[in-house]
Amino acid sequence: MDHLFAVAGRLATPISPTGLATEGLLERQHLQEWVIDNPHVLGESVLVITAEFDRWADTEGVPARDRLDVLGLxxxxxxxxxxxKRGTADRDVHLQSITYAALVSRFDLDTLAQAHHDFLASRGQAVELDACRQRLLDHVDGDWSxxxxxxxxxxxxxxxxxxxVTHTVVWLSEMNLDIDLVQVGLWKVETHLVVGFTKVYPTPEVEEFTLAPARVEAKAAAQKLEERSRARKAxxxxxxxxxLPDGIRLRLTPRHGAPQSIREAILAWAGEDARRATATWNNNTAKPLTWDADGKPYTPTGLANHIFKSVTGRTPDGIRGTxxxxxxxxDVPSAVDPMEWEALAGVSLADLAKQFSSARKDWTSLHTLLGAIPSGRWTTYGDVASVIGSHAVPVGTHLATCEQCPNAWRVLTAAGRVSAGFQWTDPTRTDTPADILAAEGVQFDGGAAASEARLPLQTLQRLLDS
Known part of the structure; x- marks a missing residue:
């Protein structure tokens, strides 16, 4: 309130404002008690759970010194x-508030019930812990979340x-963090003191016309950032x-960020020149795609954006190019099992990354496993990949060039055949993996190794574990 008057009929006498400190009123003993006794100043239907709460500890069990003034539900x-704050708020008061919010965000129902029980006990109210728990549940309109x-x-x-503080709180509110600023004022009317609580931010108008649109924009921006991060991560x-081996081909299939009508327009445009619909993959995190239409390198999203704009004339918004x-x-790479490669049909870069996000180029376990495969037995690229947490494609690519892989000839395709891309690291060798396996007792029928000699997946896992 900017102005307060004492009214006697037609006479309105201004009442001078004063302050809590001026009148000897304290933050904890007075202001805090006013709020506890009148929780509606905090908003509608607020139950005070506790005050002066300081029973949290850091990760090493050392009690924190921070003391939360009031916690409600x-x-x-x-x-x-x-x-x-009984006077002007500190310049970092919002940081204190955010810290407390972060701390209590980890509380559960049991923690809150215990805090409420202790708070009531400190004020001379003997209420059972179960009753405190039920009181919290009953206060919430709906299921506990x-x-x-x-x-x-x-x-x-x-x-x-x-x-x-106000500028920061406005920005934080637009970023979808709920912070109210309430101004407490004190006036002296003859021998009486009058206190008032006025919500100065956000006002209903600000919430409706400023915060709501800003939060929608913030959510959209956060979603766009998340999508771009996912694309880069993929x-x-x-x-x-x-x-994916270097040099493999990728085919254009418009999806995320483009409505059906634009997808159809893009595919029609690509059909006018087959080079527009294909790109070559290179294992380069910066720009892994080379577009066949112009020979230039792109990120998956950068190329998708370029194609979208070329067709529509508009700048796209939020495309996830992977x-x-x-x-x-x-076109099957020579070092890859054809059946495993065929399984990737219709799989996007995004789906691949999601399925195999835990795979890594650490071949230590592969070398250990290969060295443990006994004579007269064979396995597949897919089974080896499954045991070491990789995928058949990179396993095959690695084996095709690895000079340290023992028993590499014991790894065959899912059909039991020697991979078309298999080659000895010693170029003078003229025998084949089938020749060695046959000499060890493995039977071949039409170029395929007998399934009886194939190691079960569980056996492979035991070989690696041992």
Whole structure:
């Protein structure tokens, strides 16, 4: 309130404002008690759980010194973190509030019930712990939601706020963090003191016309950032795992970020020149795609954006380009099991990265496993990959050039045949893996090794574990 008057009929006499410190009123003993006794100043239907809470500890069990002024629970099931200042708020008061919000966001129902029990006991109210727990459950309008507890609402009450605080709180609110600024004022009317609480931010108008649109924009921006991060991560995953050999072809299949009508227009445009629909993969995290139409390197999203704009004349918004490019399985790399390669048909770069995000180019376990395969037995690229946490494609690519892989000839395709890309590291050798396996007793029928000599997957796992 900017002005307060004492009214006697037609006479309105101004009442002079005063301050809590001026009147000898304290933050904890007075302001805090006013809030506890009148929780509606914090919003509708707020139950005070505790005050002066300091019973948290850091990861080493050392009690924290921070003391939360008031903690409430509103009827929606959200916690309300309250920070009190009897004078002008400190320039970093919002940081204190955020710290408390982060701490209480890890609380569960049992923690809150115990805090409420201890709070009531300290005020002379003997209430059983189970009753405190039920009181919290009953206060919430609907089911108890642990997810809502992770997003506390914050209320900062002070006599005034510096611009640094207000500007920061406005931005944080636009970023979808709920912080209310409540101004406490004190007036002296003859021998009586009058206190008032005024919510200065956000006002209903700000919430409706400013915060709501800003939060929609913030959510869209966060989603765009997440999509771009996923796209970059996908390329890094594929390169790090060696999932795709250099030089393989990718085919354009417009998906994410383009409506059906534009997808059809893009495919029609690509049909006018076959080079527009294909790209070559290179294991380069910066720009792994080389577009056949112009020979230039791109990121998957960069090329998808370029194609989108070329067709529509518009700048795209939020395309995740790794969903636009599928492995072309018509051209099988020589070092890869054809059946394993065929299984990648219709799989996008994004799907590949998601499926094999844990695969890595660490071949130590592969070398250990190969060395343990006994004479007269064979296995497949797929089974080896499954045991070591990789994929058949990079396993085959690695074996084709590895000079340190023992018993590499014991790894065959899923059909039991020697891979077309198999080659000895010693170029003078003229025998074949089939010759060696046959000499060890493995039977071959039409070029395929007998399934009886194939190691079961469980046996392979035991060989690696031992």
């Amino acid at each position: 509103d009827a929606t099931g959200r916690l309300v973190v309250v920070e009190l 642990p997810e809502l507890l992770q997003r506390p609402r914050q209320v900062i009450i002070a006599a005034d706020f510096p611009k640094q 390329a890094h995953v594929l390169v790090a795992a060696g999932l 969903t636009w490019w599928d492995v072309d399985t018509d």
